Amino acid sequence: MRTILINCTKIIRFMRTIIEPFRIKSVEPLHFTTPQQRKTALEKAYYNTFLLHADDVLIDLLTDSGTSAMSSEQWAAIMRGDESYAGSSSFFKFEEAVRDITGMPYIIPTHQGRASEKILFSIVGGAGKVFLSNTFFDTTRANIEFSGAKAVDLVCEEGKHPLISAPFKGNIDLVALERAIEEHGVGNIPLVMLTITNNSGGGQPVSMENIRATRAICDRYGLPLYIDACRFAENSYFIKIREEGYRNIPVKEIAQEIFSYADGCTMSAKKDAFANIGGFLAMKDLPLALKCRNLLVITEGFPTYGGLAGRDLEAIAVGLHEILEEDYLAYRIRSIEYLTEKLAAADVPVMQPAGGHAVYLDAATFLPHIPLAQYPGQALVTALYLEGGIRSVEIGSLMFGKYDAAGELIPAALELVRLAIPRRVYTQSHIDYVAEVIIEVFKKKQELKGLKIIHETELLRHFTARLAPIE
Numbered sequence: 001m002r003t004i005l006i007n008c009t010k011i012i013r014f015m016r017t018i019i020e021p022f023r024i025k026s027v028e029p030l031h032f033t034t035p036q037q038r039k040t041a042l043e044k045a046y047y048n049t050f051l052l053h054a055d056d057v058l059i060d061l062l063t064d065s066g067t068s069a070m071s072s073e074q075w076a077a078i079m080r081g082d083e084s085y086a087g088s089s090s091f092f093k094f095e096e097a098v099r100d101i102t103g104m105p106y107i108i109p110t111h112q113g114r115a116s117e118k119i120l121f122s123i124v125g126g127a128g129k130v131f132l133s134n135t136f137f138d139t140t141r142a143n144i145e146f147s148g149a150k151a152v153d154l155v156c157e158e159g160k161h162p163l164i165s166a167p168f169k170g171n172i173d174l175v176a177l178e179r180a181i182e183e184h185g186v187g188n189i190p191l192v193m194l195t196i197t198n199n200s201g202g203g204q205p206v207s208m209e210n211i212r213a214t215r216a217i218c219d220r221y222g223l224p225l226y227i228d229a230c231r232f233a234e235n236s237y238f239i240k241i242r243e244e245g246y247r248n249i250p251v252k253e254i255a256q257e258i259f260s261y262a263d264g265c266t267m268s269a270k271k272d273a274f275a276n277i278g279g280f281l282a283m284k285d286l287p288l289a290l291k292c293r294n295l296l297v298i299t300e301g302f303p304t305y306g307g308l309a310g311r312d313l314e315a316i317a318v319g320l321h322e323i324l325e326e327d328y329l330a331y332r333i334r335s336i337e338y339l340t341e342k343l344a345a346a347d348v349p350v351m352q353p354a355g356g357h358a359v360y361l362d363a364a365t366f367l368p369h370i371p372l373a374q375y376p377g378q379a380l381v382t383a384l385y386l387e388g389g390i391r392s393v394e395i396g397s398l399m400f401g402k403y404d405a406a407g408e409l410i411p412a413a414l415e416l417v418r419l420a421i422p423r424r425v426y427t428q429s430h431i432d433y434v435a436e437v438i439i440e441v442f443k444k445k446q447e448l449k450g451l452k453i454i455h456e457t458e459l460l461r462h463f464t465a466r467l468a469p470i471e
């Protein structure tokens, strides 16, 4: 792989190739299938890759969440897990690791990110309330809407154009933010939230300047600012390599600066903590923290384990340390960029610039002959599986579409297909294979047909929806 913008690490000062900064101690086999087996598996899964058996998938890029390879240090820490019901030493290691990075005094462990969201929005949400963000992730939006409140996305203009390159396409539109505060009324807005990086908007980062400016607006109106911190380390690294003035600042200090502007955060440790399960809610506000802890006790567990085993808390504590290693982050960001470049060189419409954890294909441009109401993103997802056993996910109208009063689809803002790269799992040859499959599908894109939904649920329908091809 070619070197990226910055040589912040020891080895790459001399070499152009960025290598995986780990060696492999334990392996698991991949499952190869024939085209006929994939066709049958897809039919049985109703053209929804969430419903496939993982054994029928060759390269699983459904998500980077909980799918990381843990390090030998994490496995060693797991053996040290203290499973005491109350006051576990593993909790205190976890708490120290979270506090060191976030500076938040009140830290509440949860079994994953959405559990933090559920607790937070059950308390601050409710009918008549409005929450503002660059872009809410699907579970965050669902938790807000489930409370009866409204979730409003205000991503900047560049963030709405997948093929236009800009350094911080995850930024919130500051003018739109002020306008929305005025329009909905300060009293109805419990908090503003920045998702870093912006997963639903292409894994694009938010700049420190934008975070600081959001803080200033929140201060003017007396509003709390929360961070959806799932990918805080990747976002911090982007700030280091793309934002003026941060090149020589350690990534950890950049992360600490980000959190210094926030009143609280929700976190899925399944992303930038290399854990297979876990999350937390952290905040500065004691009365709110006490309410959250009360809800934690009746939903997740005692405050010093909150839905996790002691061993999970240990794995997170180590993972939070490892994620900030700059050799790792240089490799991580470069490997996503590498796949993006390969696809762009073959004219595949791919989100520019590369995001932090995934490559996003612009399905609307890839398949212009499939109407949005026939879910071009999902059609592409199924084609990638049939062609090469690759599992990806649609982030478009299947995930975010709504219906108007006449039952017509109100499409999502973007029709994306996300190929999320699990951390430390696949090697460069796997990634080369992925590029080859996508390019093959691109060559026969005219043959692809749309899909219709034959069964769906009210919330988060993409997880369980059943679809059928339109002949």
Ligand SMILES: Cc1ncc(COP(=O)(O)O)c(C=O)c1O
Pocket (backbone or CB within 6 Å): 065, 112, 113, 114, 115, 137, 139, 140, 195, 199, 228, 230, 267, 268, 269, 270, 278, 279
């Ligand atoms: C930005 C963002 N927020 C929240 C979540 C929810 O986290 P979890 O899957 O741990 O519930 C995710 C998961 O993908 C995410 O990407």
